[in-house]
Amino acid sequence: MTDNFAIKNNKLTQYRGQEKIVVIPEGITEIGKNAFFRNRKIKKVILPHGVITIGNNAFAGCENLTELNLPDTVQNIGDCAFQNCQQLTTLQIPNSVINIGSLAFNKCASPRDENGFIIAKNIVYGYYGTKKEVVIPNDITEIAQQAFCGDCNITSIIIHGNVSRIGVSAFHGCENLKNVEFSEGLKSIGGNAFCACINLKIISLPKSVSKIEQGAFSNCYALESVDVQSDCLDLDAYIFMCCKSLKSVRLPNGLTSIPENTFFNCQKLSGVQIPKSVVSIGKNAFWGCESLENVVIPDSVTKINDFSFSYCKNLKIVATANSVAHKFCVKRNKKFAIACTSCNTYNDDSAIFCHKCGYKLV
Numbered sequence: 001m002t003d004n005f006a007i008k009n010n011k012l013t014q015y016r017g018q019e020k021i022v023v024i025p026e027g028i029t030e031i032g033k034n035a036f037f038r039n040r041k042i043k044k045v046i047l048p049h050g051v052i053t054i055g056n057n058a059f060a061g062c063e064n065l066t067e068l069n070l071p072d073t074v075q076n077i078g079d080c081a082f083q084n085c086q087q088l089t090t091l092q093i094p095n096s097v098i099n100i101g102s103l104a105f106n107k108c109a110s111p112r113d114e115n116g117f118i119i120a121k122n123i124v125y126g127y128y129g130t131k132k133e134v135v136i137p138n139d140i141t142e143i144a145q146q147a148f149c150g151d152c153n154i155t156s157i158i159i160h161g162n163v164s165r166i167g168v169s170a171f172h173g174c175e176n177l178k179n180v181e182f183s184e185g186l187k188s189i190g191g192n193a194f195c196a197c198i199n200l201k202i203i204s205l206p207k208s209v210s211k212i213e214q215g216a217f218s219n220c221y222a223l224e225s226v227d228v229q230s231d232c233l234d235l236d237a238y239i240f241m242c243c244k245s246l247k248s249v250r251l252p253n254g255l256t257s258i259p260e261n262t263f264f265n266c267q268k269l270s271g272v273q274i275p276k277s278v279v280s281i282g283k284n285a286f287w288g289c290e291s292l293e294n295v296v297i298p299d300s301v302t303k304i305n306d307f308s309f310s311y312c313k314n315l316k317i318v319a320t321a322n323s324v325a326h327k328f329c330v331k332r333n334k335k336f337a338i339a340c341t342s343c344n345t346y347n348d349d350s351a352i353f354c355h356k357c358g359y360k361l362v
C-alpha cells in the first residue's frame with residue numbers, strides 16, 4: 001500500500017493509488033504541491049498529526065472529496081490548496097494555521113461561517129454568501145488578497161474600523177460594487193485592490209490610511225471623485241490609471257511625489273491641486289488628461305519628467321517665473337502662466353509686473 005505514496009524526505013510528493021479512503025502514513029510533515037490534484041476517486045483523507053504544510057493545489061479539484069481533517073500541527077496552507085473541492089463541507093481550520101495562500105478555499109464548500117464568509121484568525125479569505133450588501137464582521141482585522149475578487153453580486157461593502165489592511169486585488173473586478181464605506185482604522189490598501197470596479201463612483205478615505213499600493217483604484221471607469229483626506233503620503237504608481245470619469249481629486253498635504261502614471265488617461269480630470277509639499281512629478285503622471293486646464297505647480301516641485309503632462313491638450317501650467325515648472329514649459333513647449341505670489345492671480349508668460357497688483361514677477 002505504501003507504493004501508493006511517493007515520499008521524499010517526509011514529504012508526500014504524489015499519491016498514485018485508487019482508493020476512496022486514503023490514510024496518509026505517520027511521519028509525513030508536508031503534502032506536496034499537486035499531490036492529489038484533480039483526484040476524483042478520493043472521498044475521505046486522514047492526515048496524521050505532524051503535518052505542517054499543505055502545498056499549492058494539493059487537493060485542488062478533488063470533486064468527490066467530502067471529508068478531510070486538518071490536524072492541529074498544520075501551519076501553512078498553499079495557494080489553491082482546496083480550490084474546487086465542492087463537496088468538502090466539513091473542513092475546519094485549526095488554530096495552528098499561520099499562513100493561508102490565495103484562493104486556498106476558492107469554490108470549496110468549507111470552511112464557511114453562517115453568512116458565507118471564509119474566515120481564519122480574524123482574516124476574511126473569501127465570501128460565498130448571497131447578500132448583495134455586505135458588512136464585514138466586527139472581529140475581522142484584514143481582508144485577504146483576492147477575497148472578493150471577481151464577485152459581481154455584491155453592490156455595497158461596509159468595512160469597519162478594526163480592518164487595518166485590504167489585500168492585493170481584494171475587490172478586483174467587483175463590477176456591481178457601488179458603495180464602499182471605509183472607516184477610521186484602515187492603514188493600507190493593497191495593489192489593484194479595487195481595480196476595475198467599474199460602478200464605483202465616489203471614494204473617501206479615512207485619515208488613518210498611510211499606504212496605497214500600485215493600481216489600487218485603476219480602471220474604475222465610473223469613479224468621479226476621490227478624497228484622500230488622510231495624511232497618506234505613501235502612494236504607489238498607477239493608482240488612478242484609466243479612471244476615465246474622474247473629475248476631481250483631493251491629494252493629501254505633505255505628499256512629496258506624484259508617482260508615475262498616477263492619473264494616466266484620466267480624460268475628465270479637471271480639478272487637481274498639487275500640494276505645496278510635492279517635489280517630483282513622475283513619468284506619465286498626467287498623461288492624456290485632456291480636460292486639465294490650469295494646473296498650479298508650486299515652487300516645491302524640483303523634478304518634472306519630460307512626459308509628465310503629455311497629451312494634455314488644454315493644459316496651461318501656472319507657476320512662478322523661472323521656476324522648474326516654467327523651464328519645463330519652455331523646454332516642452334507647454335502653455336504657461338505666471339503666478340503672482342503676492343495676489344495669486346495669473347499673468348501671461350511675458351509679464352514682468354503683475355497686471356493686478358503690480359508686484360514684480362521676474
Ligand SMILES: [Zn+2]
Pocket residue numbers: 340341342343344345354355356357358359
Ligand atoms: Zn499680483
